[in-house]
Amino acid sequence: xxxxxxxxxxxxxxxxxxxxxxxxxxxxxxxxxxxxxxxxxxxxxxxxxxxxxxxxxxxxxxxxxxxxxxxxxxxxxxxxxxxxxxxxxxxxxxxxxxxxxxxxxxxxxxxxxxxxxxxxxxxxxxxxxxxxxxxxxxxxxxxxxxxxxxxxxxxxxxxxxxxxxxxxxxxxxxxxxxxxxxxxxxxxxxxxxxxxxxxxxxxxxxxxxxxxxxxxxxxxxxxxxxxxxxxxxxxxxxxxxxxxxxxxxxxxxxxxxxxxxxxxxxxxxxxxxxxxxxxxxxxxxxxxxxxxxxxxxxxxxxxxxxxxxxxxxxxxxxxxxxxxxxxxxxxxxxxxxxxxxxxxxxxxxxxxxxxxxxxxxxxxxxxxxxxxxxxxxxxxxxxxxxxxxxxxxxxxxxxxxxxxxxxxxxxxxxxxxxxxxxxxxxxxxxxx
Amino acid sequence: xxxxxxxxxxxxxxxxxxxxxxxxxxxxxxxxxxxxxxxxxxxxxxxxxxxxxxxxxxxxxxxxxxxxxxxxxxxxxxxxxxxxxxxxxxxxxxxxxxxxxxxxxxxxxxxxxxxxxxxxxxxxxxxxxxxxxxxxxxxxxxxxxxxxxxxxxxxxxxxxxxxxxxxxxxxxxxxxxxxxxxxxxxxxxxxxxxxxxxxxxxxxxxxxxx
Numbered sequence: 001x002x003x004x005x006x007x008x009x010x011x012x013x014x015x016x017x018x019x020x021x022x023x024x025x026x027x028x029x030x031x032x033x034x035x036x037x038x039x040x041x042x043x044x045x046x047x048x049x050x051x052x053x054x055x056x057x058x059x060x061x062x063x064x065x066x067x068x069x070x071x072x073x074x075x076x077x078x079x080x081x082x083x084x085x086x087x088x089x090x091x092x093x094x095x096x097x098x099x100x101x102x103x104x105x106x107x108x109x110x111x112x113x114x115x116x117x118x119x120x121x122x123x124x125x126x127x128x129x130x131x132x133x134x135x136x137x138x139x140x141x142x143x144x145x146x147x148x149x150x151x152x153x154x155x156x157x158x159x160x161x162x163x164x165x166x167x168x169x170x171x172x173x174x175x176x177x178x179x180x181x182x183x184x185x186x187x188x189x190x191x192x193x194x195x196x197x198x199x200x201x202x203x204x205x206x207x208x209x210x211x212x213x214x215x216x217x218x219x220x221x222x223x224x225x226x227x228x229x230x231x232x233x234x235x236x237x238x239x240x241x242x243x244x245x246x247x248x249x250x251x252x253x254x255x256x257x258x259x260x261x262x263x264x265x266x267x268x269x270x271x272x273x274x275x276x277x278x279x280x281x282x283x284x285x286x287x288x289x290x291x292x293x294x295x296x297x298x299x300x301x302x303x304x305x306x307x308x309x310x311x312x313x314x315x316x317x318x319x320x321x322x323x324x325x326x327x328x329x330x331x332x333x334x335x336x337x338x339x340x341x342x343x344x345x346x347x348x349x350x351x352x353x354x355x356x357x358x359x360x361x362x363x364x365x366x367x368x369x370x371x372x373x374x375x376x377x378x379x380x381x382x383x384x385x386x387x388x389x390x391x392x393x394x395x396x397x398x399x400x401x402x403x404x405x406x407x408x409x410x411x412x413x414x415x416x417x418x419x420x421x422x423x424x425x426x427x428x429x430x431x432x
Numbered sequence: 433x434x435x436x437x438x439x440x441x442x443x444x445x446x447x448x449x450x451x452x453x454x455x456x457x458x459x460x461x462x463x464x465x466x467x468x469x470x471x472x473x474x475x476x477x478x479x480x481x482x483x484x485x486x487x488x489x490x491x492x493x494x495x496x497x498x499x500x501x502x503x504x505x506x507x508x509x510x511x512x513x514x515x516x517x518x519x520x521x522x523x524x525x526x527x528x529x530x531x532x533x534x535x536x537x538x539x540x541x542x543x544x545x546x547x548x549x550x551x552x553x554x555x556x557x558x559x560x561x562x563x564x565x566x567x568x569x570x571x572x573x574x575x576x577x578x579x580x581x582x583x584x585x586x587x588x589x590x591x592x593x594x595x596x597x598x599x600x601x602x603x604x605x606x607x608x609x610x611x612x613x614x615x616x617x618x619x620x621x622x623x624x625x626x627x628x629x630x631x632x633x634x635x636x637x638x639x640x641x642x
Contacts, residue, residue, distance in 0.1 A: 098463060130581045133486040140494025144466060147501050151459055163505060170498060190483075190581045 032125040037111060045261045046076035052261075052322050059326035086250035093154035094247065102152060103248065103255035105145030110262035112138035117269040118193050120279055120306035121292070121299065130190040135270060136177050139225070142263070143169040146234075149256070150244035161243025164333070165234030169225060171340040176221035178348035179214040182355030183274045186211075186363055196278045202368045203284040204277035209377060209384040210355040215275045217348050222267040223321060224340070226260060230328040233336060268317035269310075276313050279306030284368065342395050347387060354383050438478055445471030458504050466497040483580035 050065065050072065057064030065072040090096055115138075116131040118124035128134050143166050150162020183205055187195035195205075205211040224231035227243075235243035245256045272278060281287060288305040291298055331339070361376035362368065448467040455461040469492035476485035588596045 095457075095460070098460070101463075128482060129579055130483040130486055133483065133490065133581065137486040137490040137494060140490055143498055144493065144501075147498070148459075148463065151501075151505075166498060166502070170495075173494075189579065 102149035
């Protein structure tokens with residue numbers, strides 16, 4: 001064959017597709033797209049905003065929005081109308097195209113994450129064989145959008161916010177991804193449906209010492225990924241106005257807003273599906289699944305139970321995040337980075353080894369028994385506790401040793417000039 | 433359906449690749465590059481390799497282009513005209529090198545014979561689609577399509593283990609080198625400012641007291 005012989009049939013054109021889009025699948029995907037992604041999820045997000053405002057108001061001893069409709073329940077609609085009618089401003093120096101594309105990228109990333117969550121039996125929008133990897137890939141799109149938003153605005157606050165945001169997102173992505181690896185190990189695959197099935201057999205994955213540690217790491221890293229307090233230094237309003245979305249107004253700003261709450265919802269769904277056993281109400285029982293016998297009525301009942309429990313778990317997760325946000329103070333930048341790189345990442349890496357031990361103790365031998373579970377807990381529990389203690393001990397020691405270093409901000413530097421101890425007699429307060 | 437999709441994706445990919453090369457603004461070029469990586473992921477999807485597509489998005493769009501942005505932000509004035517690069521003297525050699533690389537790759541792909549058990553790209557008429565025969569349960573092609581993560585992992589740990597370990601070694605060396613380069617400056621400042629706070633009153637000595 002000569003070089004560059006044009007093949008008679010092109011590579012892609014000659015190929016048959018293995019996944020055939022039959023009519024039923026197309027209808028299902030269309031329904032998910034229209035009902036789920038255009039109606040239900042944005043509605044949930046709108047009321048999550050209201051929930052956050054109400055709950056935060058309770059935490060801060062206020063009442064919260066209560067003017068529009070009974071108990072303020074129509075407030076999201078009023079907010080949406082207000083945002084829609086606002087003027088859409090683009091700064092004169094901005095890169096208009098990138099300025100337009102950035103919020104779209106962020107919200108697409110948030111929507112894509114929801115596409116593989118198994119809400120109930122047969123109710124995953126798409127069951128990808130490599131769903132967990134897909135989730136990580138989809139969530140890794142958002143730093144790009146955040147950076148582009150900050151860069152294209154031609155505003156120093158936007159740019160500062162974007163740099164902070166990207167540094168934080170990239171750092172916390174690592175422990176987030178590493179904390180999911182034990183789940184992949186135990187689930188025996190990357191498919192979220194397979195992971196759900198494994199949790200039906202072996203109990204919720206959070207009900208094990210390494211699983212609990214992984215869940216906590218995922219929780220902290222997710223809060224940081226979402227730029228929520230106490231990790232909201234990219235949008236610290238007392239320092240850099242609003243961070244990367246300073247120059248956004250009207251509907252474009254609301255896209256960022258929607259994306260943030262959509263991501264909170266998506267992370268809640270993710271944590272529920274990966275760690276909290278999906279929609280199963282009892283940790284070590286196959287309770288609603290054993291009712292299935294192939295009939296449609298049973299399936300509907302089981303799915304309703306699963307959906308309700310799933311929603312309750314996601315609700316508690318979201319409430320936990322609101323609670324954390326309303327309670328904790330903002331972290332300083334260096335502590336933020338230290339926490340990601342010196343605490344979470346090493347813990348997440350070593351936790352994978354402990355997860356392997358748990359796998360050998362509990363999952364590989366076969367069916368779950370109380371004895372195996374107790375044995376696994378007795379073996380891995382002290383290891384996890386010791387690891388956490390070790391991480392904190394090492395870091396505390398290092399911190400204490402460095403505290404006197406010249407580069408670290410301390411109260412010494414904050415003292416006014418006239419109080420400098422070298423000048424005797426000049427400081428009225430310090431005259432001994 | 434797949435043909436139209438392929439044409440659309442290929443068109444978008446070529447456009448973004450061209451705009452990567454031709455764009456005069458560095459950040460826009462980086463954005464176009466990210467778009468190009470994304471279209472490559474779309475092509476992987478068309479080839480029913482969604483594991484590779486997810487990896488492509490994760491590594492190239494999520495990490496490499498972010499690193500590019502970081503590089504641009506940390507090395508130049510970000511928002512000025514510094515980002516605009518003019519016509520470069522290396523344009524003609526660049527075009528020649530690009531075409532030569534393209535020719536070599538094209539030759540290699542079309543002349544590739546493959547192992548005895550594998551299908552060759554050159555023999556297109558004999559090559560079955562990835563998916564053919566994937567309908568029967570238990571066929572290796574089916575497992576390759578349905579559980580590509582596992583298959584890729586097994587291959588990496590068996591046949592390609594040496595290349596895999598070498599790549600890991602290289603990356604570790606790069607990581608250690610990067611840490612060494614980044615750490616030296618801090619060490620020097622710390623050693624000059626040895627331990628206890630240096631003479632603090634000096635900068636304040638010439639200031640008038642209230």
